[in-house]
Amino acid sequence: MDALEAIGLDAGIRAELAAYDGRPARVVRTDRGRVTALVSDGTVRAGVPAGAPTPVTGDWVAVAGDPPVVVGSAERRGALTRPRPHGDRAEASPEQVLAANVDLVALVTPVDTAPNLRRVERGVVMAYESGATPLVLATKTDLAADLAGTMATLEEACVGVEVLATSAVTGAGIDTLAAHLATGRTAVLLGASGVGKSTLVNALLQADVMATREVRGDHKGRHTTTHRELLVVPGGGAVIDTPGLRSLTLGGDDTGRDLAFPDVAELAEQCHFHDCRHDTEPGCAVQQAVADGGLAADRFEGWRRIRAANENAVLRADPAAHRRESKRLGRMYREAQAAARYKSRHGRR
Numbered sequence: 001m002d003a004l005e006a007i008g009l010d011a012g013i014r015a016e017l018a019a020y021d022g023r024p025a026r027v028v029r030t031d032r033g034r035v036t037a038l039v040s041d042g043t044v045r046a047g048v049p050a051g052a053p054t055p056v057t058g059d060w061v062a063v064a065g066d067p068p069v070v071v072g073s074a075e076r077r078g079a080l081t082r083p084r085p086h087g088d089r090a091e092a093s094p095e096q097v098l099a100a101n102v103d104l105v106a107l108v109t110p111v112d113t114a115p116n117l118r119r120v121e122r123g124v125v126m127a128y129e130s131g132a133t134p135l136v137l138a139t140k141t142d143l144a145a146d147l148a149g150t151m152a153t154l155e156e157a158c159v160g161v162e163v164l165a166t167s168a169v170t171g172a173g174i175d176t177l178a179a180h181l182a183t184g185r186t187a188v189l190l191g192a193s194g195v196g197k198s199t200l201v202n203a204l205l206q207a208d209v210m211a212t213r214e215v216r217g218d219h220k221g222r223h224t225t226t227h228r229e230l231l232v233v234p235g236g237g238a239v240i241d242t243p244g245l246r247s248l249t250l251g252g253d254d255t256g257r258d259l260a261f262p263d264v265a266e267l268a269e270q271c272h273f274h275d276c277r278h279d280t281e282p283g284c285a286v287q288q289a290v291a292d293g294g295l296a297a298d299r300f301e302g303w304r305r306i307r308a309a310n311e312n313a314v315l316r317a318d319p320a321a322h323r324r325e326s327k328r329l330g331r332m333y334r335e336a337q338a339a340a341r342y343k344s345r346h347g348r349r
């Protein structure tokens with residue numbers, strides 16, 4: 001099989017790229033206006049013409065010329081994005097694309113300590129927002145004190161999402177992960193620094209390709225991986241290693257949330273008010289389910305956190321909404337002040 005077909009090049013992408021006078025290539029990494037890309041018989045470094053948008057890791061492009069230049073790119077079939085950080089608004093787009101054309105977004109979660117469920121939930125929402133399938137990759141299972149218990153906790157926190165137990169030390173789960181990619185699919189690994197992303201990549205590749213953190217030595221707070229990079233898996237498919245993300249920022253879209261919380265979304269359909277916020281509204285099916293144990297209180301708390309994160313994202317992206325919200329809070333504050341003054345004047349009742 002053609003090397004590019006093994007990582008997902010199909011007739012559709014070929015046809016799109018054929019419109020440009022060049023050959024198909026897949027971007028493995030980018031730096032300062034240049035890309036490193038895989039072609040059918042190796043790797044090229046190609047320049048990006050001034051003014052053209054820089055492709056991202058995972059993009060399908062056409063390259064031509066000597067020295068090679070990117071002459072066109074295929075429409076993205078989904079992309080993992082995050083809102084640009086504050087103060088980084090000089091860029092035209094409010095979103096930063098982390099990886100393009102990914103089929104699986106793997107939330108890498110070490111189980112040597114209790115997993116951070118709120119973080120995993122955010123990751124699942126982010127994965128759904130990208131249009132890809134989420135996958136929770138539990139790592140370091142060889143160090144887990146109570147593996148069965150931790151896996152059960154993760155599965156409860158990720159309704160409808162596959163949770164795969166892996167260890168680079170024992171090799172557990174690596175074949176299963178490879179099998180997910182063998183059909184030419186691409187996975188991107190997301191997770192905090194030190195969770196074992198690069199170690200997992202090396203296990204998949206059966207070679208020490210990515211540098212991993214030394215066991216000894218003080219690497220506190222330092223990221224071992226500093227670039228996003230796409231790597232070809234020997235049995236087919238590709239994996240994108242990423243630098244640890246300190247926090248996962250959501251884009252404000254409720255679709256991802258509803259896909260990640262199908263249980264809450266289904267209950268919400270039974271609420272008396274169609275725009276119920278499940279706070280104190282009468283006839284709220286979600287609150288009812290929490291009260292009678294049908295919905296775990298912690299799961300509902302996870303949902304609320306996602307809603308809050310989404311609402312924040314919307315406010316950040318929309319200055320007018322931000323001003324409206326500030327005004328609303330200001331009004332609430334003044335009303336509370338007035339009520340307090342009234343109370344102090346007329347005594348508590």
Ligand SMILES: Nc1nc2c(ncn2[C@@H]2O[C@H](COP(=O)(O)OP(=O)(O)OP(=O)(O)O)[C@@H](O)[C@H]2O)c(=O)[nH]1
Nearest residue numbers: 140168193194195196197198199212213224225244
């Ligand atoms: N015992 C054990 N240790 C592991 C496993 N996977 C990774 N580690 C160790 O965890 C540490 C961090 O691994 P990395 O692969 O460098 O972590 P990373 O997620 O790539 O980190 P960044 O590149 O900084 O984002 C290393 O010391 C690894 O040896 C595992 O399955 N079992």
Ligand SMILES: [Mg+2]
Nearest residue numbers: 197198224225
């Ligand atoms: Mg790494």
Ligand SMILES: [Zn+2]
Nearest residue numbers: 271276278284
């Ligand atoms: Zn409700």
